[in-house]
Amino acid sequence: MSTPITSFGREAAAAIARSKNEPAWLVALREEAGQLATELALPKPEKLPLTRWTLDHYGSNRPGQAAASAADLPAPIAALLPENRSGALIVQHNSSVIYTELSDELKAKGVVLTSLEDAARSHEELFRKHFMTAYAADEHKLSAVHAALWNGGVFLYVPRDVTIEEPIQALLFADDAAATFMPHVLVIADTHSRVTFVEQVASSLGETTAALLHNSAVEVFAKAGSFVQYAAVHHMDASAVDIAYRRSVLDNDARIEWIVGDLHNGNAVTDTKSLLKGNGSTSDSKIISVGKGSQRMSLTTQAVHFGRSSESDMITRAVMKEEATAIINGITKIEHGATKANGQQTERVLMLSPKARGDANPILLIDEDDVQAGHAASVGQVNAEQIYYLMSRGITRTEAERLIIHGFLDPVVSEIPLEGLREQLHRILERKLG
Template sequence: PHPSVDLGGSFYQWDNTPSPFAMACADLASQGVVVSNLEEAVKTHPDLVRPILEEFWAGEDFRKLELANRAFWQGGSFLYVPPGVKASVPLEFVFSQQNCDFSFPRNVMVVGSGSEMVMLEDHRSQALRPQNSVAFSRLILQAGAKAHFFYTQGLGLETTHFWHQKCTLHKDAQLVHTSVMLGGSVHKTNLEVDLVGPGARSDLFGIVLGKGHQHFDMRTFQNHRGQHTHSDLLFKSALKDNARSIYTGFILVEKEALETQAYQANHNLLLSDSARADSTPVLEILTDSVQCKHGATVGPLNSEELFYLETRGLSEEESQKMLITGFLDPILSKLPLPSVREGLTSKIEESL
């Protein structure tokens, strides 16, 4: 999905193949970085993998889907980054669904203490017939680890896609997480970030572009369990035709999580009279000495801004495109890799 990006390793699974391609570059492999399929990792790293697979990752709303994933699990990736590895190039994980009706990948990623890593996870399909995908992903950042995680979904417009990811951040771990959702007929995301260690920090960003009769349902959970933890979330959607977006965001500050800072914002652009966006931010605080806020907006493009651009010689379509790009820029500008930022911007412009 990012042809101009120099990669430190790749994982590529097409349909439900039992032998996906997996490889870390020589430099990272020499430092102990492991990129493999999950079934192989169960045998080669049982002490690390088995306890994670035995967890239930999802809440009640996703429990049936997780049981289905467990029952029909085929393929999936495993990443292990030993302590102290600082990678200058990203790792890419691609799941391509073309000829199979159902896909149930499960992924496990562990970044060791003090390590730094960039991960790109892409779900794609060009199929023009109904398909179903139920994917589960587990990301663990050990003490002092830093990670940038990018999730892109460009599945066919007849695909129903469920994606659940649970992220656990230990002491002083830092996560920057960006989701870009463009495809599918029905897309449902459940993103859970568990800040268990003191000083852990997460910055969560999301972009949704909907058209036709696409339906996006996104749920996020910022769970503060450690002291002096920080989370900041910004999700934005732009919807046209009859597209619909539902966002439910939950911030929980537990009793022990003193000196927490937690923020959440969801903003939605409606580009047609029949597009619809619903937003429900929820905040529950069980302790004192915290800073928390949340908010949501839903509305059309600013007519005065459109008029101004059109008086400067831009067409209505060009003006709308410029305003939408500007609306999304606060997220795109935070992406650390210029090549990734350019690739995502290109995808967004194509969708617009």
């Protein structure tokens, strides 16, 4: 059994890479990231002191048991999979990918779906060109740690002009609090391709005092004229810490849709950013979150406009109950030269307890004159008039509040592109709001 890592640097990171027989260039990349991790500070989300969190217990390599078929997957994992699958599925269990399923039809079209660790060898050119370029290892300590220790992960490549009708599904699952659980998802959608990717992150840690660190990253590269719909649902145990940085880079006329359910039960930092590099590129982000107990969360959504006539829209809706706290940031940045750009954002927080707190911070940073930009933000309680109206129709107060809250979150929930996952999302919401 390997020893859990609580601190490391250049030599330790390189040793991990060599133990996996990774190529020399990847050993060097991890080695450099390991050195950065000793030099960089933690990020500093507003009003959220990360120095008090358990972020230095990185776990040890605990690979799951490879499965020959979906029927061989462990029962807790199988229970999380929708009944009707499309023939495109990848599963990570703790520190490794244990199962990949891709239809012959998609393989014939040149679609690649594999673990990121395998892609470093089998698709080295694409890997090296894109990996850790949208989310850089030198951003802060957490990004450096991720670049040094990432494991398993997902690599998806969609060739030019290929349209994938059914969603590609990824399930990232942990049931060992002592495991290194740092998946990285890399999606490359080539020119004029179309794909929907659904990521589910879950855990079943049981009774444990150990804190699982989920330090993850997503990088999406949408080439000219492509369309990527990326849906993510996170629902791990309260003893886990959820760190999720998501990045997309959009070329001319490319479009991304982020649909995110940050429904984790413990402390969380998430940051979803679109870099609209191309002219006519578009980003549409919809984020929901529900906090309860003593959760502390920082939820940031960003759009950075470089291309002319680029458009972004960001909607975040959060429900806070009991003593939960959420800091919600919406950042629209329009760079000089991004003429005719249009950036809009809305943050809304619903508080169900006098001790709950939700801060909505809309931020516009405009360096160009010929643009449109706007924001709206609100923080408040359940509308008393709506409750009164529903109760006048014979509905109890409890049920009236439940209906209003579900209606508040539905604009995002209804967009989840898998019926089975939508139903599961409703069950998660019922548990968190109950």
